[in-house]
Amino acid sequence: MITVSRNSLGEPVFHLRAGGASYILTVFHGFLLHLYCGAAISDDDPEWLLVRVGHDSVVPRPASTPEGWFSLDIAPLEYPAYGTGDYRPSAVMLRSLGGNVTPGSAATALCYVSHEIVRGKPVPEADRQPAVYASPDEADTLIVTAEDPADGVRVRLYYIVLRALPVFCRRAVIENSSPAPAELERAYSASLDFTGLSRPAELLHLWGTWGRERHIERTPLCHGTVSVSSRRGASSHHHNPFAALVEDTTTEDSGLAVGVSLIYSGNFEILCDTDPFGSIRLLAGIDPTDFRWRLEPGETFVTPEAVIAVSDEGLGKMSHAFHRLFREHLCRGEWRDRERPVLVNNWEATYFRFDSEKLLAIAKDAADCGIEMLVMDDGWFGERNDDRSSLGDWFVNEEKLPGGLAPLVERVNALGLRFGIWFEPEMISPKSKLFEAHPDWVLSTAGRERSIARSQYVLDLTRADVRDYIVDAVSSILSSANIEYVKWDFNRNLTEAASASLPAERQGEIFHRYVLGLYDVLERITAAHPRLLLEGCSSGGGRYDPAMLYYSPQFWTSDDTDAMERLDIQLGTSMVYPPSSMSCHVSASPNHQTGRETSFVTRGHVAMGGAFGYELDLTMLTDEEKSLVKRQIADYHRYYALINRGDFHRLILPDDRVNSKSGRAAAWMVVSEDKSEALVTFVVIRTSIHPVYFLRLRGLDPAALYEDGEGHAYRGDSLMRAGLNLTKNYRDGESVVIHLTRRDA
Ligand code: DGJ
Numbered sequence: 001m002i003t004v005s006r007n008s009l010g011e012p013v014f015h016l017r018a019g020g021a022s023y024i025l026t027v028f029h030g031f032l033l034h035l036y037c038g039a040a041i042s043d044d045d046p047e048w049l050l051v052r053v054g055h056d057s058v059v060p061r062p063a064s065t066p067e068g069w070f071s072l073d074i075a076p077l078e079y080p081a082y083g084t085g086d087y088r089p090s091a092v093m094l095r096s097l098g099g100n101v102t103p104g105s106a107a108t109a110l111c112y113v114s115h116e117i118v119r120g121k122p123v124p125e126a127d128r129q130p131a132v133y134a135s136p137d138e139a140d141t142l143i144v145t146a147e148d149p150a151d152g153v154r155v156r157l158y159y160i161v162l163r164a165l166p167v168f169c170r171r172a173v174i175e176n177s178s179p180a181p182a183e184l185e186r187a188y189s190a191s192l193d194f195t196g197l198s199r200p201a202e203l204l205h206l207w208g209t210w211g212r213e214r215h216i217e218r219t220p221l222c223h224g225t226v227s228v229s230s231r232r233g234a235s236s237h238h239h240n241p242f243a244a245l246v247e248d249t250t251t252e253d254s255g256l257a258v259g260v261s262l263i264y265s266g267n268f269e270i271l272c273d274t275d276p277f278g279s280i281r282l283l284a285g286i287d288p289t290d291f292r293w294r295l296e297p298g299e300t301f302v303t304p305e306a307v308i309a310v311s312d313e314g315l316g317k318m319s320h321a322f323h324r325l326f327r328e329h330l331c332r333g334e335w336r337d338r339e340r341p342v343l344v345n346n347w348e349a350t351y352f353r354f355d356s357e358k359l360l361a362i363a364k365d366a367a368d369c370g371i372e373m374l375v376m377d378d379g380w381f382g383e384r385n386d387d388r389s390s391l392g393d394w395f396v397n398e399e400k401l402p403g404g405l406a407p408l409v410e411r412v413n414a415l416g417l418r419f420g421i422w423f424e425p426e427m428i429s430p431k432s433k434l435f436e437a438h439p440d441w442v443l444s445t446a447g448r449e450r451s452i453a454r455s456q457y458v459l460d461l462t463r464a465d466v467r468d469y470i471v472d473a474v475s476s477i478l479s480s481a482n483i484e485y486v487k488w489d490f491n492r493n494l495t496e497a498a499s500a501s502l503p504a505e506r507q508g509e510i511f512h513r514y515v516l517g518l519y520d521v522l523e524r525i526t527a528a529h530p531r532l533l534l535e536g537c538s539s540g541g542g543r544y545d546p547a548m549l550y551y552s553p554q555f556w557t558s559d560d561t562d563a564m565e566r567l568d569i570q571l572g573t574s575m576v577y578p579p580s581s582m583s584c585h586v587s588a589s590p591n592h593q594t595g596r597e598t599s600f601v602t603r604g605h606v607a608m609g610g611a612f613g614y615e616l617d618l619t620m621l622t623d624e625e626k627s628l629v630k631r632q633i634a635d636y637h638r639y640y641a642l643i644n645r646g647d648f649h650r651l652i653l654p655d656d657r658v659n660s661k662s663g664r665a666a667a668w669m670v671v672s673e674d675k676s677e678a679l680v681t682f683v684v685i686r687t688s689i690h691p692v693y694f695l696r697l698r699g700l701d702p703a704a705l706y707e708d709g710e711g712h713a714y715r716g717d718s719l720m721r722a723g724l725n726l727t728k729n730y731r732d733g734e735s736v737v738i739h740l741t742r743r744d745a
Contacts (some may be wrong), residue, residue, distance in 0.1 A: 074279070083105075117141070124156065139162050142159040203219050203246075204257075231267050267290070290497070294508075365618035372418060391424055427490070429456050453492035537555065557582045570584065585615035598733045608635070678706070694726070
């Protein structure tokens with residue numbers, strides 16, 4: 001719901017209410033000021049929240065504003081512009097190349113012009129970037145127009161309220177309404193100025209690298225800037241486009257958490273800047289390092305969408321809001337709600353050494369065990385027998401697959417299995433027929449050596465002919481056989497990011513144009529093949545971001561398939577992303593990445609934390625292991641709805657101490673929406689002598705009686721306050737899964 005009232009100056013105040021949260025902004029002497037973002041409050045005009053501090057000569061103020069204390073350098077601004085007295089990091093910076101102001105200057109002051117409120121969620125400028133969707137019954141949108149008449153920049157700020165969720169989506173549309181061209185040098189999606197936090201603030205974010213993605217870190221804010229970003233051309237393994245502002249006392253179930261997630265797959269930055277007066281600015285958007293976007297007169301630039309999830313009951317509630325939003329308002333297509341097939345992928349089973357017969361042997365055992373899909377990974381095309389050639393040559397290697405794909409897929413289908421295939425469409429190997437024909441299709445800077453990674457270059461997706469080639473090449477393979485799944489890989493980052501097809505003044509647009517090109521390709525392929533299940537991948541989880549979830553409802557979480565390592569990765573990922581989006585496979589022991597040995601049972605328990613599958617040579621399993629596979633698949637089907645649609649609760653993070661005597665463990669649970677059942681997973685990472693484990697559960701109905709299937713029954717409040725007694729002499733890596741059902745259920 002969005003209400004508009006008037007403040008003491010007679011200017012509008014907007015109160016946005018969503019799922020128990022409030023967001024309030026006001027017009028003040030024409031400027032757009034931020035008043036509040038947090039748990040719902042009742043006042044429509046909390047003008048007293050403005051901090052009217054005095055200031056000294058180094059803090060300038062707009063000359064025409066009557067209030068002596070008012071300065072843009074101090075005021076909480078909704079969309080701060082560069083160059084007119086606010087020295088904090090700005091959301092927008094525009095360099096005018098002519099018109100009324102000094103050509104080449106960059107100074108903007110945005111003042112309110114008008115607003116409108118629209119039912120539903122309109123798409124600005126018919127923009128085609130991934131974004132949250134909602135029906136007119138589910139959302140309201142406030143569009144505020146602000147303008148600087150001097151330099152001719154007009155900004156439309158979109159605020160989208162999802163009525164049922166504590167979520168606000170934001171984006172900006174920046175228009176050059178002057179008669180001369182202009183260049184955007186900064187264009188963030190959202191800016192939030194916090195004043196008056198009662199506790200010291202921290203930034204919680206997800207850092208990582210290859211094989212170690214999305215580990216949780218909390219860092220205190222300092223005076224100055226703390227930021228996470230990517231300048232790699234992809235959202236990256238190193239930082240996820242997410243961060244939450246929390247108080248130092250915030251826990252899983254108490255305290256403030258304001259999370260920001262950027263729906264974007266390219267260079268991004270989320271920063272927190274703390275000024276000397278204790279005000280904190282959170283900015284989220286495209287990283288400005290190598291960003292310059294030319295706007296001819298009348299042209300507009302639409303930023304990616306940022307999602308803000310608000311919780312005053314800790315991180316758990318913030319995660320629930322993101323999970324539901326992404327599951328129900330971002331993922332699309334047939335597989336959004338359909339039960340995903342349990343698959344076996346041959347990568348860790350064979351790497352590049354396979355042929356039809358080997359794949360069929362795996363498929364036969366897979367069918368016997370109840371697995372539902374075979375995915376053929378890297379190595380099926382061109383002359384690809386290792387990672388040094390053939391990317392771009394998307395035609396079948398008939399030495400490995402005689403007769404092509406159709407006979408293999410038919411035989412796999414005849415065993416009762418679906419068939420899936422791997423692609424890395426954005427890449428090109430210098431050793432490939434495609435490179436011989438089109439060396440100019442590589443993203444590169446003339447006169448400079450091209451950097452190489454995994455023996456491959458990146459295709460120039462800013463070019464329409466390159467995008468057409470990718471769409472045609474992928475589509476022709478997809479229509480050559482009954483292929484129902486694609487794993488879309490992306491194994492290196494961008495360097496020398498320049499395009500032979502763009503003029504000098506547009507080379508600063510390459511990184512963003514690349515991402516727009518990727519979206520175009522994904523949109524065309526998913527539209528032409530609506531029944532396809534797309535799984536995103538980028539050397540594991542190097543591009544696991546909300547924009548990719550718009551096209552692919554699941555993502556390969558990490559190339560590290562070691563169950564113990566996966567605890568940090570999957571629990572970190574769960575901070576923002578729903579379990580249904582996390583692709584998790586049981587792989588071989590000793591694990592190929594770490595050499596660690598873990599029991600088959602525990603590997604199954606951990607992989608059941610998301611979209612479940614196998615990544616090993618089934619033909620090498622013992623009969624006992626095969627019967628475990630059957631049991632795991634039966635369990636997964638039984639708990640599918642719970643795991644994929646229930647509320648996910650982190651109970652113990654691997655870094656937490658369970659208690660002073662208990663070594664290290666991790667635990668999580670999922671609870672059905674009606675609280676009638678729950679699935680609890682507890683994994684001992686490192687045991688100790690005489691450990692004591694009481695696991696306090698979350699999200700249950702306190703008054704209900706829950707049975708554990710072993711003849712014990714407990715009240716919900718006892719399980720949540722006293723805890724489940726799991727004390728036992730565990731071995732390292734041992735795990736238990738407990739299914740609780742409400743007695744009346
Ligand atoms: C990286 C992926 O993350 C792996 O799962 C596998 O598909 C390889 N690429 C294949 O080259």
